[in-house]
Amino acid sequence: MAELTRPFPPGEYPVIIVGSGPGALQASYSLRRLGIAHAVLSADPSPGGMFRRWPHFQRLLSWTKPHAPVPRTSRTYERYDWNSLLADEPEATALQPDLMDGTSYFPSRPEMEANLASFAERAAIEVRYDCTWTGTARTDDAETTAGSRFTLETSDGTYRCRVLVIAVGVAEPFTPPGPGMEHTHHYAQVRDAETYAGRRVLILGKQNSGFELANGLLPWACQLILMSPSHAKLSVDTRTLVGVRARYVQPFEDHVLGGGVAILDAAMDRIERSPDGALLAHLKRTDGGGDLDLDVDDVISATGFVCPLVDLPNLGVATFGASRLPVQTPWWESTVPGIRFAGTIGQGAKGLQRHGVPSNSGAVHGARYNARVLAGDIAAREFGIVADRPAVPPDSVVDTIVADLSGSPDLFHQRGYLARVIAKDPAGGFVDEGIQPLAHALDAGGADAIAVTLEADGSGAIYPVLYARIRGVATDHTLDPDPFLRYDTPDTRRAVESVVAKLG
Amino acid sequence: MSDRDALVDAIAGFSLFADLTDPQLERVAHTFEELVYPAGERVLRQGMAGSGFHVILEGTAAVVVDGTERARLARGDFFGEVSILLGESPIADIVAVETLRCLVLSGPAVEGFLTDHPRIMYRMLQVQARRLRAANRWRS
Numbered sequence: 001m002a003e004l005t006r007p008f009p010p011g012e013y014p015v016i017i018v019g020s021g022p023g024a025l026q027a028s029y030s031l032r033r034l035g036i037a038h039a040v041l042s043a044d045p046s047p048g049g050m051f052r053r054w055p056h057f058q059r060l061l062s063w064t065k066p067h068a069p070v071p072r073t074s075r076t077y078e079r080y081d082w083n084s085l086l087a088d089e090p091e092a093t094a095l096q097p098d099l100m101d102g103t104s105y106f107p108s109r110p111e112m113e114a115n116l117a118s119f120a121e122r123a124a125i126e127v128r129y130d131c132t133w134t135g136t137a138r139t140d141d142a143e144t145t146a147g148s149r150f151t152l153e154t155s156d157g158t159y160r161c162r163v164l165v166i167a168v169g170v171a172e173p174f175t176p177p178g179p180g181m182e183h184t185h186h187y188a189q190v191r192d193a194e195t196y197a198g199r200r201v202l203i204l205g206k207q208n209s210g211f212e213l214a215n216g217l218l219p220w221a222c223q224l225i226l227m228s229p230s231h232a233k234l235s236v237d238t239r240t241l242v243g244v245r246a247r248y249v250q251p252f253e254d255h256v257l258g259g260g261v262a263i264l265d266a267a268m269d270r271i272e273r274s275p276d277g278a279l280l281a282h283l284k285r286t287d288g289g290g291d292l293d294l295d296v297d298d299v300i301s302a303t304g305f306v307c308p309l310v311d312l313p314n315l316g317v318a319t320f321g322a323s324r325l326p327v328q329t330p331w332w333e334s335t336v337p338g339i340r341f342a343g344t345i346g347q348g349a350k351g352l353q354r355h356g357v358p359s360n361s362g363a364v365h366g367a368r369y370n371a372r373v374l375a376g377d378i379a380a381r382e383f384g385i386v387a388d389r390p391a392v393p394p395d396s397v398v399d400t401i402v403a404d405l406s407g408s409p410d411l412f413h414q415r416g417y418l419a420r421v422i423a424k425d426p427a428g429g430f431v432d433e434g435i436q437p438l439a440h441a442l443d444a445g446g447a448d449a450i451a452v453t454l455e456a457d458g459s460g461a462i463y464p465v466l467y468a469r470i471r472g473v474a475t476d477h478t479l480d481p482d483p484f485l486r487y488d489t490p491d492t493r494r495a496v497e498s499v500v501a502k503l504g
Numbered sequence: 505m506s507d508r509d510a511l512v513d514a515i516a517g518f519s520l521f522a523d524l525t526d527p528q529l530e531r532v533a534h535t536f537e538e539l540v541y542p543a544g545e546r547v548l549r550q551g552m553a554g555s556g557f558h559v560i561l562e563g564t565a566a567v568v569v570d571g572t573e574r575a576r577l578a579r580g581d582f583f584g585e586v587s588i589l590l591g592e593s594p595i596a597d598i599v600a601v602e603t604l605r606c607l608v609l610s611g612p613a614v615e616g617f618l619t620d621h622p623r624i625m626y627r628m629l630q631v632q633a634r635r636l637r638a639a640n641r642w643r644s
Contacts, residue, residue, distance in 0.1 A: 176508055229527070230534035267530045286531035318603060320540040322507065327540040327603065335542060335603070350539055354554030356610020443546050457554065458612050476552055 007126040008039035010157030012148055015378065016041060019167035020127045021049015022116055022364045023343015023371060026085050027165055028125050030375030033088070034385055039161075040125070041154060043132040047120040048113040049343070050169050056190050057216040058109040061208065061245045062363055065105055066097040078409035082365035083107055085119045086372065092122040106247065131156045135311055136164070149338045163382050165374070167342040170323050170362075172308040175301040180271030183279055184299040187213065196220045202281055202294060204268060205302030206232040211248035213302055214261065218251060225294065226251065227264040229286045239460045240357050266292065271299060307345055315339070320348070330437035331377045332370065340378065346370045351417040351439050355457035359417035369410045369418060373435055392422055392430040400432065401452050401496050405464045405487035408454075410435050415462065416455040423449035424503055442467060442474040448503050464492070466499040508533060514561055515607065518580045520631070523623035535617065536607035541600040548584055548598040555594060556608045557584045563604035568597040576601070585628065588614045 015031060017024050020042035028040050044052065055061070060083065068080035072094045078086070084096040096115040100107050107115065120127065135153035139160055148160040173188040175181055187209045193216055200223040203210045211232075214224050226232070232252065233243030244252070254261040265287040272280045279299055283292040306324040313319060318327040318335040325348030326334045332341045332349050341348065347362035360366025379385040392400055404411055404420045411418060421433040421441045433449065441451040451467040451474075461481035467474050479487075479495045486492075511533045515521050521529060536559070541547050547565060548555045559582045567575040567583075574596065577583055587594045588611045609617055618625040 228534060229530040265531065267527050284527045286527040318540065320605060321538040324507075327542055329542055329545075352549075352552075352554075353556065353608075353610070354552075356556060356612055439545070442549065458610075474549070474552070 006128055008041065008128040008131075010154070010159055012160040013037065013039040014161065014383065015039075015163040015165060016150075016152060016159055016161040017165040017167055017342070018042070018133050018152075019049065019169065019343060020044050020047045020120075020129065021051070021167060021169055021343055022085060023169070023346070023367050024049070024127075024165075024167035025116060025120055025123075025125050026368045026371035027167055027342040027375060028127075029085070029087060029123050030372045031378065034375055034379040034387075036375070036379050036383060036385070038165075039159065040127040041131045041133060041152075041156075041159070042127050042129050043155075045129050046117065047125075047127065048116045050171055051109060051112045051116060053109075054188075055109060055212055056187065056209075057193075057212055059104065059247075060106050060109065060112055061247060062107075062365060063105045064096040064100065064107055066100060066102070072097065074407075075409055076407045078365075079412050082363070082413075083112060083115060085116070085123075085364075086368050087119070087123050089123070092119055095119055095122070128156070133168075133310060136315060138315060163338050163340060163378055165340045165342050165378075166309070166312070166326075166345060168308050168345070170305045170307050170325070170344050170347075172306045173301075174304050174306045174322075176303055178268055178270065180273075180279075180281075181268075181301070183271045183273060184301045186301045186303075188305075190300060193217060193220050196298065198222045199297040200278075200295065201225070202227065202279075202296040202299045203302050204228065204299065205304065206230075206244070206263065207302070207304070208244055208248060209304070210302035211244045211251055213300060214251035215248045218254065218261075223260060223262075223296075224251060225262040225264065225296070227266045227268070227283060229265060229267045231265060232263055239458050240456065241360060241363065242356075242358060264292070312336075312339065330439040332374050338382075340374060342371050342374055343367050346374075349437070351437065354416055354455060357416060357456050357458055360413055360415070361417065365413045366417070369414050369435070373418065373437070376434070387434060389431040389433055391425065392432050394429055397422060397430050397450075397500050398493060398496050401450070401466070401500070402488050402493055404452055405454065405492065405496075406485070411452065411454045412462075416453055416465075419451035419453045419467070421449050421451050423447040438467070442469065445472045450500060450503065464496075466496065468499055468502045470502065511538070511561075511607075515559070518559065520559065520580075520582060520624060520627050522627065524621075528621075532621075533607075535613075536609050539606050539608045541604040541606070543600055543602050543604075545600045545604075546597055547600060547604065547606070548587075548594045548596070550595060550597045551593045553587065553591075553593040554611060555584055555587065556610045557588055557614050558582060558598075558606040558608050561605040561607060564601040565604050566597075566599045566601050568599055569595065582628075582631075584611075585614065587611075 015038035017040045062082040064083045065080040070076045099114045132155040137151045139148045139151045150164045152159040173186040197220045201221040203226045206228040235243040251261045255263045266283040266285045269282040281294045316336045328349035419438040425431045449469045455465045463481035464479040466477045477499045512529045565577045566573045
């Protein structure tokens with residue numbers, strides 16, 4: 001009987017989304033709004049993705065401010081709530097703050113899981129759970145009448161689709177190979193904190209997951225050592241999301257104040273089991289210091305996760321980097337046309353990364369906007385459903401830009417990646433071409449246009465940048481930063497007017 | 505062999521990193537970010553500041569000035585350093601001719617990296633000196 005109530009039986013669908021974390025839920029919601037029929041398949045038994053299990057110490061890095069200076073019902077509230085998914089219906093909007101107990105502005109893991117489950121329920125996102133994707137092939141045109149390009153094998157049977165949206169997270173634990181690495185256990189296998197009481201723990205990796213573990217083990221381990229070949233970066237130094245977040249910096253302070261935590265720049269040479277059962281780690285310093293031998297009780301690999309792309313690389317999906325992220329166009333399309341990505345995998349589309357500042361695509365507060373833009377691009381390019389391009393009267397162009405700069409959550413969270421594009425209409429006046437990846441807006445050519453972004457340069461400032469694309473050549477115009485992010489001031493208006501005037 | 509080991513082996517053969525020990529190469533591989541640009545994508549934009557220092561691992565890039573291709577860059581070549589060193593905008597577009605795999609260091613990180621690695625700075629100076637010599641020959 002249960003089988004009769006499960007949605008999306010094997011068959012042919014225009015679009016298939018794989019996953020049930022925030023990226024998949026937001027992509028499904030956004031496609032449905034545009035009338036694009038699709039199926040959602042997930043190996044998990046319930047919504048939430050990685051938040052069903054992690055972070056290990058059960059509290060997020062991304063905040064939601066229950067009490068913000070703007071009403072929760074406004075779009076601008078999204079600037080203060082990094083964790084709720086996006087919906088047009090009030091009953092599915094800004095769900096996270098009501099699910100928090102007030103002890104922290106970082107939701108606990110269960111609170112985040114409840115937020116995502118609540119969204120799936122209130123927005124009526126249907127998912128075929130317990131359906132595991134096992135293989136992929138390109139579809140022979142002769143087999144299909146609906147333009148399908150891909151065949152998916154799953155634990156429930158065979159599916160076909162024209163567009164495949166992969167939203168399975170960067171979720172497969174990865175431990176680099178090496179002599180003795182079998183003696184390590186991964187972040188994903190970390191035991192309850194109290195089982196490390198009085199033990200000497202070596203953590204491989206100095207990014208957030210390594211520092212999260214060190215922070216959680218501070219009251220338990222008798223010695224903590226963190227190591228990786230390069231310096232630890234702290235987000236408060238980089239003034240971006242690059243580096244260890246402030247919540248996990250305590251082990252760093254312990255280290256620099258002589259509390260006993262050691263933080264080393266070193267590469268692992270090998271690990272051996274000594275006769276007494278302890279582990280002997282041989283390290284090669286990368287900072288010019290001498291080699292080190294360390295006796296420890298546990299070695300934990302906080303060496304990250306990779307994308308569980310199953311057999312997509314065999315189809316031609318190119319990957320890169322330590323997380324084996326797929327190579328993507330600015331519209332999150334892989335090197336195989338028709339295979340797209342939503343959720344945290346979208347961080348593989350790098351955008352301009354001006355001044356070394358990455359997008360927030362790897363986090364919910366960035367990926368949720370990507371999903372909406374992705375859905376619009378799928379609708380337009382694959383199904384010919386093109387969004388309205390509302391006319392903007394010439395005397396409203398500056399108002400529209402100023403309103404975006406001072407209130408838009410899209411531009412605010414996807415700084416330097418997403419842009420509002422306002423183009424000259426050959427028939428006269430201007431049209432709003434909506435939110436687009438900035439790289440596309442700069443390079444696509446077309447009518448003269450202005451692309452509007454908010455950006456950061458690692459100095460701590462967040463400021464507007466206007467790009468004027470005239471006869472295919474883009475020039476950038478950086479406006480002065482304001483410490484309170486007030487970009488509806490007379491000074492901002494004057495600066496915007498001068499750039500808009502370049503379009504004639 | 506891990507992806508990281510393969511990366512270390514690859515850059516060990518580049519003249520820029522020729523003087524580094526294995527642990528130092530591993531540190532470099534960790535410090536730079538590996539990025540891949542699909543064919544046709546613009547990597548650096550003429551006139552637009554804020555780009556990074558790139559070392560090509562795989563693929564070919566075109567140097568395009570005012571819409572005209574002036575040169576091609578390939579494995580082991582690097583670009584982006586001039587605008588970072590001078591604090592000015594790039595004077596050319598760099599466009600991926602085919603899938604382009606690079607190691608990238610953000611502009612603000614370059615000065616600290618070079619002063620931490622004087623041998624890399626020296627190798628970079630040698631390349632710049634050759635480029636200058638070639639340019640002078642071309643003019644004379």
